[in-house]
Amino acid sequence: EEITHVQWPGTCAGYMASTGDTVWHTDSFAKVMVECDRVGELTDWAEIPFDGAVKGLAHDGNALWALDGSQRRLCQIRRAA
Secondary structure, three states, X not given: OOOOOOOOOOOOEEEEEEOXXXXXXXXXXXXXXXXXXXXXXXXXXXXXXXXXXEEEEEXXXXXXXXXXXXXXXXXXXXXXX
């Protein structure tokens, strides 16, 4: 399969987590998390939900998780109701 260059949305892409069809990544400059498809088109975004730096992202097939580096905790990311 041919490898292609992807221009991720945002200014400073950091940690990444694949959901299968999309990829979430942190943007360390804008302090947001960005979701895009496999060609780099923006599909969703969210503010970082805690003070401090995200030190990792993961997706377990159902939920997005972020590692809060300043508080040393793992946080499940969910939309507010």
